[in-house]
Amino acid sequence: MREDTTQGPEPQVHMAERKAELEQQPCVAEPRPQGHVMAMEPRTQGRISGSELIGYVGIEAVLDQMKRKAMKTGFEFNIMVVGQSGLGKSTLVNTLFKSKVSRKSCTPDHEEKIPKTVQLQSVSHEIEEKGVKMKLTVIDTPGFGDQINNENCWDPIVTYINEQYEKYLVEELNVNRKRRIPDTRVHCCVYFLPATGHCLRQIDVEFMQRLGTVVSIVPVIAKADTLTLEERLDFKARIRQNMQDHGIRVYPQREYDEDEDDALRNDKIRENIPFAVVGTDKEHQVNGNKVLGRKTKWGIIEVENVAHCEFANLRDLLIRSHLQDLKDVTQNHYEEYRVRRLNESNARGLELSPVNGYVAKSDAESHL
Ligand SMILES: Nc1nc2c(ncn2[C@@H]2O[C@H](COP(=O)(O)OP(=O)(O)OP(=O)(O)O)[C@@H](O)[C@H]2O)c(=O)[nH]1
Numbered sequence: 285m286r287e288d289t290t291q292g293p294e295p296q297v298h299m300a301e302r303k304a305e306l307e308q309q310p311c312v313a314e315p316r317p318q319g320h321v322m323a324m325e326p327r328t329q330g331r332i333s334g335s336e337l338i339g340y341v342g343i344e345a346v347l348d349q350m351k352r353k354a355m356k357t358g359f360e361f362n363i364m365v366v367g368q369s370g371l372g373k374s375t376l377v378n379t380l381f382k383s384k385v386s387r388k389s390c391t392p393d394h395e396e397k398i399p400k401t402v403q404l405q406s407v408s409h410e411i412e413e414k415g416v417k418m419k420l421t422v423i424d425t426p427g428f429g430d431q432i433n434n435e436n437c438w439d440p441i442v443t444y445i446n447e448q449y450e451k452y453l454v455e456e457l458n459v460n461r462k463r464r465i466p467d468t469r470v471h472c473c474v475y476f477l478p479a480t481g482h483c484l485r486q487i488d489v490e491f492m493q494r495l496g497t498v499v500s501i502v503p504v505i506a507k508a509d510t511l512t513l514e515e516r517l518d519f520k521a522r523i524r525q526n527m528q529d530h531g532i533r534v535y536p537q538r539e540y541d542e543d544e545d546d547a548l549r550n551d552k553i554r555e556n557i558p559f560a561v562v563g564t565d566k567e568h569q570v571n572g573n574k575v576l577g578r579k580t581k582w583g584i585i586e587v588e589n590v591a592h593c594e595f596a597n598l599r600d601l602l603i604r605s606h607l608q609d610l611k612d613v614t615q616n617h618y619e620e621y622r623v624r625r626l627n628e629s630n631a632r633g634l635e636l637s638p639v640n641g642y643v644a645k646s647d648a649e650s651h652l
């Protein structure tokens with residue numbers, strides 16, 4: 285017969301004695317095992333308190349597991365660039381990802397040149413750095429606001445963004461949905477402001493007001509090498525004031541700050557936007573080092589030198605510090621779209637289908 289060790293007076297007496305014994309013993313910190321996860325063993329020595337109660341479990345190893353998985357699957361990042369023709373959108377994307385990710389064509393003398401963008405187009409690239417794979421999609425938009433009449437010129441852009449949300453929604457509602465839904469949603473929209481030195485134009489206000497609620501907008505001052513330092517500072521301050529006056533929401537949005545640390549970090553960014561950037565894909569020698577820069581008659585403007593322009597701040601925000609956050613905020617935008625669409629279809633008694641945006645209601649409901 286198996287002995288019951290959990291009940292009866294005998295074990296209780298034993299426990300009381302054991303407790304007194306333990307209280308007299310000095311508190312000894314248990315050394316953390318090196319290099320491997322230790323099997324859990326009941327403690328018999330030392331005072332047991334707080335997290336020491338269970339010793340080292342090895343939960344932190346989950347980070348390695350997550351890293352290994354993420355490296356295997358890779359991740360997707362979709363960036364859209366919007367602005368007037370010739371403001372340097374394609375050049376900046378190439379500068380950001382240090383490769384020729386924006387479309388190129390060959391001119392007869394074989395010098396590669398970035399062609400003018402003529403239609404809204406998304407191009408995907410596989411980028412790999414230190415074993416981390418990224419599927420980068422650049423959505424290049426043709427000269428925004430180039431027409432004499434720019435009424436509703438944001439429509440194709442809004443339509444594109446919503447189409448990607450719709451695609452994701454239809455996949456998500458599918459009975460046999462994929463384990464990983466391909467993510468074509470726009471994670472970030474870099475909006476190029478011309479370096480006029482004045483203030484926001486009507487078209488900038490209208491675009492950012494409309495789009496700021498559906499996508500994360502990162503405004504930048506294009507070709508900032510055309511502004512003096514004072515002009516740049518004044519222009520930036522005026523733009524921030526204009527954005528506040530018109531209730532424009534740009535990334536990082538205050539309502540998505542997760543905690544105080546996050547808010548502090550993001551406040552610094554908010555005080556410094558829009559970043560005044562310079563782009564190029566040409567390398568030059570400066571003090572024996574190769575740098576990305578624009579060579580002028582009076583010197584080289586180094587794009588990654590913070591004393592010359594704010595390209596490095598933009599790069600750090602988009603890639604090094606906030607890339608995952610941009611994806612998380614996109615999920616929030618998507619959730620808003622999802623709720624709106626499902627309410628709409630319920631109210632109208634319509635059914636979402638995979639072909640034209642509406643699926644059989646039973647399918648949709650089974651996943652809600
Ligand atoms: N001065 C200056 N010129 C730039 C900068 N970035 C790009 N350019 C130049 O501006 C021209 C247009 O650059 P693109 O990158 O093709 O501009 P775009 O916005 O993609 O133009 P579209 O495709 O026509 O909409 C090229 O001659 C670039 O070399 C910059 O930061 N400063």
Ligand SMILES: [Mg+2]
Pocket residue numbers: 373374375398399400401424
């Ligand atoms: Mg272009």
